[in-house]
Amino acid sequence: MLEVSERDWIFEALKEKGLATATRIITKYIAGRLKGVEDLVKCALCPNMCKFSCPTHIVLGSETYSPAGRARIAYYIKKGLLEPSEENIKPLYTCLNCNACSIWCPFEFSLPDVIHQVKVWLRQKNALPERLREVEENLRNYRFLHGIKPVEQARKGDVLYIRGCTVRHRIRDLAELTVRVFRKLGIDLATTPEESCCGIHAYYMGSDDLFKELARANMESLRSFGWKYAITSCPITAYAYRVLYPRLGLKPPLKVYYVAEVLKEVLKDKELNEVKKTVVLHEPWALTRGLNSDSVIELLKLIPGLRVKLPMRHGREVFDVGYYCTLLAFINPELARRVAVERLRELKEEADVIVTASPDAKILFTELGAETYDIVEIVAEALRGVS
Ligand code: SF4
Ligand code: SF4
Structure with missing residues (x-):
């Protein structure tokens, strides 16, 4: 061959x-x-x-x-x-x-790595696009990408659930559904109103000191409760904890998994409902290129009746979109939308229904009128008694 x-x-x-x-x-x-x-x-x-x-x-x-x-x-x-x-x-x-x-x-x-030190140098010279100063202030003052954190109750459990700023801000229903899915599988997820941003936007802006400050604060919080491990709905958060924090010499005291990485193991011996859908999969780069994880495909293979198609650019070659988990939502939302339109065109060559493992993609594709499911929504459909 x-x-x-x-x-x-x-x-x-x-x-x-x-x-x-x-x-x-x-x-x-x-x-x-x-x-x-x-x-x-x-x-x-x-x-x-x-x-x-x-x-x-x-x-x-x-x-x-x-x-x-x-x-x-x-x-x-x-x-x-x-x-x-x-x-x-x-x-x-x-x-x-x-x-x-x-x-x-x-x-x-990696182009981002190649230009990173110039961004750091620019930040030291106080150069930053105006719109990003507000984002930086939010991270500095509230440790939350979108300003003041939402008012929430703490939830007790063995496993920490880091929902991610975008899920907490824009798609809270997904966070609630994730808690119910894991409870159904015998895992109680703990959430805390103190949850802080992983800080990756500070890194993208060249504000390395702020990024380190947020990373250290997150490390402390992981240490303080004795959770077994953590899961997150945000692949970028998993990437930050597992790849970027260690680059700073910070070793998280417990592993942070993207939800699919845990679900694909837990669901292996479970009886699942048929999900009669033909879908096309959009994976985020943070999983495929960043963490070399094929957990989403492995997870979807477990679901009977589900027909999963892959777009032309997938896996390590995926064409990703970006919104809140990049700087685009703040600096050029129109460009974010145009990138999403292009990706959607490619996805729709395979199927009209999209399954994604990216909160940003879920928001963008839904806003563009496409029927889009997060993988947890598909798992919920396959489990009996979770809605
Ligand atoms: S990142 Fe692209 S533009 Fe830069 S050296 Fe490599 S191939 Fe060339
Ligand atoms: S958008 Fe992606 S492909 Fe383009 S320069 Fe940045 S990292 Fe490279």
Whole structure:
């Protein structure tokens, strides 16, 4: 069988370029491999080989909103060749941080990582798009993305349930349903009104000190109660706890799982109702690329009667959308909507009903009129006596 690796496309593309161009690109590639050349410079010099995978570039068709485009802007600003004005810096914060570019990059760069230190430097110089200052203030003052935390009662249980800011703010019904689903399975979820944001938006803004402050506060709170483990409805939260916190040298005292990671184990020997639906699956990048988890597909396979289709870009190559779990909802909601329209077009080639493991996608696709279910809603349908 013919084996095709993720980067074979580069050689195919080079064949069509002619010898002179191909040689120039290869020379740049080799030069880029040399030690001492900053990743930002390599990315800025790159002919944007990964741009076809970038959601914002796909919908806008603009180099400014492409991976190398952002690297060039960051580089010019850092070198003093471009003013760090609101207009000039904005494209840096419209990146979904989805890492689609890293899958195709010959250097295996992640554009968000490549420009992160420039964002940190900009933040130290007090440069930040105006609309994001409010988000930063919310995180600093309330430790909640959307301002003052909702008034809630604490709920006791063995397993901590971190609902995530977006679920608490926009889709509380999903949080309540998740509690009922787990109770039906014999697991009492604990919730606390003190639940704080994972802080990832501070990281995306280059406010690393604030991100560390939030991460440390969350670590303390996990330590204080003796829960066995934690689950979350927000894949980005699981990614922050398991990937970003350890990067800061913080080791969470217990593991934080995305709900599907636990449900796929618990449901293995359960008798389930048929769910007679044909659905197309939209997974978030944080699970597939960030945590290398196929838990959602594994979970859906357990449900009798459910026919699950996959869109063209799925798994590690998923084309993700972004809203509250990125900076787009705050800085450019129209762009978030256009990315969602494009993804929806692709999903609907497979089926009209969408199942997602992303609170952002649930909100965006529902607002665009698509019948969209969170995976927990599908599990609830498969369990007897949960509504
Ligand atoms: S991320 Fe990699 S492939 Fe994409 S523009 Fe930068 S260097 Fe080029
Ligand atoms: S992380 Fe995603 S949105 Fe950002 S440049 Fe890469 S592909 Fe584009």
